[in-house]
Amino acid sequence: MMFDVLILGGGASGLTAAIEASGRGKSAVILEKNPRVGKKLLQTGNGRCNLSHAPLLTENNYFGDILLADHALNNTDLPAFFESIGIITTADESGRVYPHSGTAASVLDALRLECRRLGVTEQTEFKCVALEKSDDVFTAISANNERVSARNAVVATGSPASADDVLLKQLTARFGHAPVPFAPALCPLITDERLVRSLKGLRVSANCKLISGERVVAEERGEVQFGENYLSGICVMNLSCFVNHGENFSLSLDLAPDFTEKDLVLYLRRTFEKRKAAANEDKLTGILQKRLALLIDISSPHITAKHIKDFRFPVMKKAELSKAQTAVGGIRADEVDDRFQSVKTHGLFFCGESLNVFGRCGGYNLAFAFASGIKVGKNIV
Numbered sequence: 110m111m112f113d114v115l116i117l118g119g120g121a122s123g124l125t126a127a128i129e130a131s132g133r134g135k136s137a138v139i140l141e142k143n144p145r146v147g148k149k150l151l152q153t154g155n156g157r158c159n160l161s162h163a164p165l166l167t168e169n170n171y172f173g174d175i176l177l178a179d180h181a182l183n184n185t186d187l188p189a190f191f192e193s194i195g196i197i198t199t200a201d202e203s204g205r206v207y208p209h210s211g212t213a214a215s216v217l218d219a220l221r222l223e224c225r226r227l228g229v230t231e232q233t234e235f236k237c238v239a240l241e242k243s244d245d246v247f248t249a250i251s252a253n254n255e256r257v258s259a260r261n262a263v264v265a266t267g268s269p270a271s272a273d274d275v276l277l278k279q280l281t282a283r284f285g286h287a288p289v290p291f292a293p294a295l296c297p298l299i300t301d302e303r304l305v306r307s308l309k310g311l312r313v314s315a316n317c318k319l320i321s322g323e324r325v326v327a328e329e330r331g332e333v334q335f336g337e338n339y340l341s342g343i344c345v346m347n348l349s350c351f352v353n354h355g356e357n358f359s360l361s362l363d364l365a366p367d368f369t370e371k372d373l374v375l376y377l378r379r380t381f382e383k384r385k386a387a388a389n390e391d392k393l394t395g396i397l398q399k400r401l402a403l404l405i406d407i408s409s410p411h412i413t414a415k416h417i418k419d420f421r422f423p424v425m426k427k428a429e430l431s432k433a434q435t436a437v438g439g440i441r442a443d444e445v446d447d448r449f450q451s452v453k454t455h456g457l458f459f460c461g462e463s464l465n466v467f468g469r470c471g472g473y474n475l476a477f478a479f480a481s482g483i484k485v486g487k488n489i490v
């Protein structure tokens with residue numbers, strides 16, 4: 110059977126592109142390598158799916174080719190799309206938008222129900238290894254040499270943060286694209302293992318600064334999580350966007366962000382006085398968790414306050430791609446038009462993470478995946 114459109118990848122952007130295209134009368138097939146579509150969607154937002162942000166502004170929230178985010182989000186009514194497939198959304202106080210049901214599974218179910226209603230064909234366990242075009246027909250070829258053909262093709266395979274990039278490499282060579290190499294974005298930051306080993310598993314609320322030399326590059330407040338040799342958490346992942354290769358960075362944690370240094374000194378002076386006879390490990394009880402307190406210099410209230418407000422960790426490097434929530438890299442803004450159609454090959458479209466743009470934590474990445482999928486699905490002729 111010849112389809113109007115074949116969609117490589119059944120993730121957030123691919124499912125959305127399929128809905129929009131088939132809603133306009135196009136026959137669509139989704140080719141997904143996993144046994145089920147939307148596996149990653151289920152992990153998002155810790156299973157709650159932070160699917161957008163309100164307001165959804167591109168400036169300072171997207172990195173890479175920001176023009177791509179503008180193309181996707183301008184004139185795209187995401188709330189109307191969610192409503193049209195039966196998803197009611199609600200935003201928390203910081204603007205993170207979640208499904209009212211509170212579960213990512215319900216978002217995936219809604220997308221799949223709509224695909225089924227519109228007659229989208231789902232072909233799973235189809236790991237596409239090559240895409241060919243001849244006589245205006247695209248043919249996707251799987252690792253098992255199955256073939257599916259259509260008049261248009263959409264690449265919605267995400268990034269190597271979740272998959273491999275064999276297909277993108279083949280496409281690059283076949284259709285003359287030169288994507289930006291993929292690298293981790295929104296990822297934990299690796300530090301000196303000796304500094305954090307004893308803190309593994311701990312979560313603390315902190316104001317976190319990314320520092321290069323004496324310069325504060327960026328600053329975020331939130332929960333920091335300690336791992337075996339890394340720091341993580343939403344604020345650290347957001348700061349990782351600014352970590353470039355070749356520059357020396359450190360993370361400075363203010364572990365008492367609601368205190369000024371002066372107030373903290375006064376507090377510590379009083380507390381140390383009262384706890385003269387207490388064991389060293391109990392001196393900071395009531396202000397820091399014990400495992401953390403054990404690493405703080407308690408030689409004087411001044412020194413302790415300084416240490417609590419500027420607890421430093423060198424950044425050795427970013428965590429590897431497989432630990433990242435998303436990746437930077439992919440098809441560049443100048444390789445597609447404002448409908449995400451390849452400028453090199455008519456009928457070839459890209460959406461989601463295969464494009465060279467990514468957003469901060471907070472719903473920006475799924476918002477881009479959905480919005481770019483909508484744009485592509487609408488524009489297939």
Ligand SMILES: Cc1cc2nc3c(=O)[nH]c(=O)nc-3n(C[C@H](O)[C@H](O)[C@H](O)COP(=O)(O)OP(=O)(O)OC[C@H]3O[C@@H](n4cnc5c(N)ncnc54)[C@H](O)[C@@H]3O)c2cc1C
Nearest residue numbers: 118120121122142153154159237266267461462472474475
């Ligand atoms: C743990 C985690 C939590 C996250 N939480 C959030 C969040 O709460 N909010 C947010 O905005 N963003 C979040 N993100 C990022 C968000 O999930 C992605 O930006 C988004 O899913 C990208 O959508 P996509 O359609 O481009 O790619 P994906 O959703 O990754 O879909 C790509 C699909 O293509 C398939 N595929 C890949 N290669 C092939 C091939 N060769 N042949 C056939 N199929 C293929 C994959 O199996 C996959 O199903 C999170 C990411 C992770 C890893």
